[in-house]
Amino acid sequence: MVKRPGGRGATPGDGDPGGCRIIIDPEFRVGEVDPRLFGSFIEHLGRAVYTGIYEPDHPDADDQGFRRDVLGLVRQLGVPIVRYPGGNFVSAYDWLDGVGPRDARPKRLDLAWHTLETNQVGTDDFCEWARRAGTEVMMAANLGTAGVDSARNLVEYCNHPGGSRYSDLRIANGRTEPHAIKTWCLGNEMDGPWQVGHKNAAEYGALASNAAKAMKAVDRTIELIACGSSGAQMSTYGTWETTVLDHCYDDVDYLSLHTYFFPSSDDPGSFLAQNVEMDDFIRSVASMCDTVRARKRSKKRVHLSFDEWNVWRMTDGDFAVMGGEDWPEAPPLYEQPYTLEDAVAVGLMAITLLRNADRVKIGCLAQLVNTIAPITTVAGGPAHRQTIFYPYLHVSRYGRGTALDVQVRSPHYECAKFGAVPLLDAVAVNDEEHDSLTLFAVNRSIGAMLPVEGDVRGVPGYQVLEHLVLEHEDRLAQNTAEHPDTVVPHRLGDAALAGGRLTASLPPLSWNVIRMARG
Numbered sequence: 001m002v003k004r005p006g007g008r009g010a011t012p013g014d015g016d017p018g019g020c021r022i023i024i025d026p027e028f029r030v031g032e033v034d035p036r037l038f039g040s041f042i043e044h045l046g047r048a049v050y051t052g053i054y055e056p057d058h059p060d061a062d063d064q065g066f067r068r069d070v071l072g073l074v075r076q077l078g079v080p081i082v083r084y085p086g087g088n089f090v091s092a093y094d095w096l097d098g099v100g101p102r103d104a105r106p107k108r109l110d111l112a113w114h115t116l117e118t119n120q121v122g123t124d125d126f127c128e129w130a131r132r133a134g135t136e137v138m139m140a141a142n143l144g145t146a147g148v149d150s151a152r153n154l155v156e157y158c159n160h161p162g163g164s165r166y167s168d169l170r171i172a173n174g175r176t177e178p179h180a181i182k183t184w185c186l187g188n189e190m191d192g193p194w195q196v197g198h199k200n201a202a203e204y205g206a207l208a209s210n211a212a213k214a215m216k217a218v219d220r221t222i223e224l225i226a227c228g229s230s231g232a233q234m235s236t237y238g239t240w241e242t243t244v245l246d247h248c249y250d251d252v253d254y255l256s257l258h259t260y261f262f263p264s265s266d267d268p269g270s271f272l273a274q275n276v277e278m279d280d281f282i283r284s285v286a287s288m289c290d291t292v293r294a295r296k297r298s299k300k301r302v303h304l305s306f307d308e309w310n311v312w313r314m315t316d317g318d319f320a321v322m323g324g325e326d327w328p329e330a331p332p333l334y335e336q337p338y339t340l341e342d343a344v345a346v347g348l349m350a351i352t353l354l355r356n357a358d359r360v361k362i363g364c365l366a367q368l369v370n371t372i373a374p375i376t377t378v379a380g381g382p383a384h385r386q387t388i389f390y391p392y393l394h395v396s397r398y399g400r401g402t403a404l405d406v407q408v409r410s411p412h413y414e415c416a417k418f419g420a421v422p423l424l425d426a427v428a429v430n431d432e433e434h435d436s437l438t439l440f441a442v443n444r445s446i447g448a449m450l451p452v453e454g455d456v457r458g459v460p461g462y463q464v465l466e467h468l469v470l471e472h473e474d475r476l477a478q479n480t481a482e483h484p485d486t487v488v489p490h491r492l493g494d495a496a497l498a499g500g501r502l503t504a505s506l507p508p509l510s511w512n513v514i515r516m517a518r519g
């Protein structure tokens with residue numbers, strides 16, 4: 001049934017949409033959720049680092065200058081891994097600028113964002129921050145202006161125990177123990193003409209192969225991510241992936257994907273349907289990896305690292321910083337407050353990642369603090385949770401175990417960009433270790449409640465523990481420093497499960513987490 005056929009500007013399902021039927025069965029396995037699937041990202045961009053994670057003058061700063069309030073929120077999120085230091089920033093970054101005594105570190109022009117980088121936070125500091133935040137580091141090497149030598153030296157600096165030039169430099173800088181970084185990015189978005197040191201696919205593929213060989217020669221336990229396309233809209237998309245992998249398939253473990261949803265105030269229906277395209281993107285890139293695998297008659301499978309994904313609102317102010325004459329230090333960049341609608345879109349993206357957990361092993365919500373982020377700080381003041389904090393929190397906490405393909409029969413709505421789109425999107429995760437099951441579900445309808453009936457098989461005796469809901473009567477409601485709790489989840493959802501039959505009403509435009517376990 002297609003509800004409210006409409007073009008541009010149609011809102012999904014204002015009328016009575018009718019009900020949905022779903023089937024959840026622990027046998028409908030997609031795959032194990034890699035613990036790194038809901039990682040995040042801190043780039044030297046805007047105020048992510050300075051006055052974000054690091055603010056030595058802040059009243060709540062710890063002995064290393066890290067904001068304790070931010071550390072607390074990151075720990076609450078349970079972020080498993082954080083990509084660092086970029087992003088576009090890494091492509092002109094010399095990691096040696098950021099180690100050693102702080103007062104001897106140079107100030108450098110950051111060519112990616114037209115700002116001044118003070119280097120007061122660098123590799124050792126970030127690894128220490130990550131340790132305090134209870135997370136792992138995913139380190140990116142510069143394959144833009146730098147190359148094989150810088151990358152292999154950085155691996156030696158971070159991972160070699162001692163007795164060599166760069167490991168001894170780390171020790172001299174006060175870090176006796178190696179940082180033991182397992183996951184490494186071979187540059188960032190090297191297909192993008194905006195990237196400093198941008199390369200074509202053959203050039204990048206050959207460089208990635210050589211850098212990978214040298215980095216693994218230093219530490220054969222590391223895992224490497226080659227750059228895929230910066231997005232499916234790139235003109236080189238498709239040929240980039242296969243050409244790069246033709247060169248480096250045997251040397252790498254993952255290929256990256258990036259996607260941002262850009263909100264459109266006059267077409268929320270299409271905005272909320274973008275994860276349909278994200279699903280397709282993932283499946284297509286997985287096929288590209290498998291095409292090269294077949295061509296090479298390889299036994300190895302290259303998996304996917306979705307290491308940048310989020311909703312991104314840009315403003316003229318952001319463009320003004322990058323187009324300006326001056327080189328400001330840590331200016332606010334990309335700090336637009338998120339809405340409820342954005343949070344629902346982030347939930348939809350997370351559902352897509354879980355639905356593809358057999359191929360997507362690593363994911364990074366881009367980013368973590370201040371810049372396109374779930375956590376926002378006031379310099380010298382408090383930190384607060386954006387609306388998108390909550391779906392990210394929920395999937396990070398409860399999206400662990402085995403992802404299950406939920407069979408969904410839902411009414412559809414019609415949108416300008418994607419045609420007929422289901423009002424309901426859902427995925428489930430079976431946590432065998434804790435004998436529990438979680439359904440993540442979104443009602444895309446802006447105007448109507450969606451009744452759901454479910455057949456929950458193979459888990460006799462299960463009941464609903466809680467039904468968390470993120471909703472608001474105003475789809476554009478935001479959390480701000482003055483009103484940090486305007487959009488927060490509640491536990492008043494009505495989901496019930498008895499005798500394997502699940503019933504729930506999903507409020508209009510809502511993110512739902514239905515947790516089930518043995519009663």
Ligand code: AHR
Pocket residue numbers: 043086087088089188189230308366367372
């Ligand atoms: O996350 C912000 C930027 O988006 C990153 O630096 C870049 O990789 C992407 O284009």
